[in-house]
Amino acid sequence: MQKVLREKEHKAFLQEIETKKALSLIEGQENERKRLSKELHDGLGGQLSGIKSMLQAITNDNFTAKKKIIDTHLASSIKNLRNISHDLSANFLQNKDFDVLIQQLISDTFYDSNIKTEISIFPTEKINELPIHHKLNIYRIIQESIQNILKHANATYVSISLLFDKEISILIQDNGVGFNTVNKSGGIGLQNIKDRLQSIGGTLYIDSQLKKGTTININIPNS
Numbered sequence: 001m002q003k004v005l006r007e008k009e010h011k012a013f014l015q016e017i018e019t020k021k022a023l024s025l026i027e028g029q030e031n032e033r034k035r036l037s038k039e040l041h042d043g044l045g046g047q048l049s050g051i052k053s054m055l056q057a058i059t060n061d062n063f064t065a066k067k068k069i070i071d072t073h074l075a076s077s078i079k080n081l082r083n084i085s086h087d088l089s090a091n092f093l094q095n096k097d098f099d100v101l102i103q104q105l106i107s108d109t110f111y112d113s114n115i116k117t118e119i120s121i122f123p124t125e126k127i128n129e130l131p132i133h134h135k136l137n138i139y140r141i142i143q144e145s146i147q148n149i150l151k152h153a154n155a156t157y158v159s160i161s162l163l164f165d166k167e168i169s170i171l172i173q174d175n176g177v178g179f180n181t182v183n184k185s186g187g188i189g190l191q192n193i194k195d196r197l198q199s200i201g202g203t204l205y206i207d208s209q210l211k212k213g214t215t216i217n218i219n220i221p222n223s
Contacts (some may be wrong), residue, residue: 046147049147049150050111051073054066054069093135093139098128099127101117105146106146109146111148113150115149116209117157117158118159118160120163121161122162123160133200137199141170144192144193146160148189157175159171160172166204167220169220171218172216173213174213176213177211178210200221
């Protein structure tokens, strides 16, 4: 009787292990799907939104110049899609100065808009030495934030600062229409920012008032 009971307990134990393995596999697959969703939305989605804005600004007078720029951005979008489809890697960050990539991102996003931008990145040598996963998350967070400004804020001025001291601090300010932070939960863009920050132990604080602009303050541990 005891032998049968022990066998049942052992069988139940093995079944529990297999169940945990299956749940772990499902969780891993779900996390990978979420990661893919973020890469498509934050990366390729941001690039295509920029191209859409450029297309809307085309006139007969500037067609030739705009077409060259749009061709360049389309080529970049195709390359980005290829990278995502291969292995969701951060290849575009490899062997490149991160501060230059950030400045290029901001320049591309606000190209042909009436928005004046100011950028401060300090110290650049420390920023460039950040781990690749930090660089990717910071890049996507800034990309998402400034795309939201371009789409919704109706701003004329944006300030972006990236500071490496005891921690990594990102401060993004605009003088746009603002929003009610109490009643507005935010869409997929804001949720993606929160998810990325959670994955690297970062914090997010948003201060916004109607017709008085928005300040986004982000702090990330440097370890």
